[in-house]
Amino acid sequence: MEQIQAAIIQARGNAYQIGKKTAAAYTENPILQQFSQLSFLRNDYEEIKAIFSNYAPHLLDEVKGLADGLGITQQEAAVLYSGYNMPRPQALGCSAYVDQYQYVRNYDFSPTLYDHCLSFIAPEEAYGSIGYNLQLLGRHDGVNEKGLAIGLHFVSNSGYQKGLSAWSVIRMALDMCETTQQVIDLFKDLPHAAGYNFSVGDAKGAYAVIEVTPKKICVRSSIAGLSCVNHFKHGDLEAFNRHDMTSSAKRDNFILNTDTSKMTQKELFNLFANPASPLFFDDYDHLFGTLHTFAYSFQTRQLITALARGNLLEIDIEDWFAGRDLKIDTLYGTIKKEPIP
Structure with a gap:
């Protein structure tokens, strides 16, 4: 076993x-x-300046703060941390479930390529949010002060082009959007680099899976909740899927065949976070180990999150956005680094 932590x-x-x-x-x-x-x-x-100026100009100021804090130029910080025109990721696994009441997801990858940071921010120029950092500026997943929750799910590099990374567009959504429909509209405008699913839900009970390629975007909806993993389901986008979808399909079937609609938030969280669950993985050496679980209730505004096998953080997000800081500064977890055959 090996300890991991997130500041x-x-x-x-x-x-x-x-x-x-x-x-x-x-x-x-x-x-x-x-x-x-x-x-x-x-x-x-x-190009980075033009995109940020158009959609989220305050992020250029945050980049300047990053630059000054790290002792580099603003241009260097933008190139390194904007998430624009990045090298193509070859993996990433994530599973999620969203309905009108709650949102839950696992992030699966390698601890050596993980920011190990959970940010609570309240900028003056945008919506405040809580989410796990990716490449400093971006987010794996998160929820904002308006109760919008969203996360990324890598699908493929088919049709890859110069554009924004999934973690950058998630950050823009958290900063600028209040509803699921606003996220859909924003994503239709943004230049996307690769194929990703985005699971999203809002405080008004609207939720969706946004299936994104650099050339086309499709939206998946349901009245009975949605599972979201690492392949496209819309017929127009199936050609963009990876050849081997075995793991993704297996996780999807497990979620679909589980009566998630009757679960409490804690039960749903445990379904994803339990190391014995089919949704939890230990194959960190092959970029497929569960690093954190993130669950949010649209009704109670309760956030539950933890690193793998770690201590739970349970808070009412309104408390933090009202000005009451957390009294802890680190989350801890434990990973089992043994490749799975």
């Missing part, structure tokens, strides 16, 4: 101040060395 970042103020506080939390984080290797790959600063 809890709590930041309020303008976007620049949030960027600077985020940078301070990363100064000893070894993930910075991995991201620094991207700097020589491309220089798309003007």
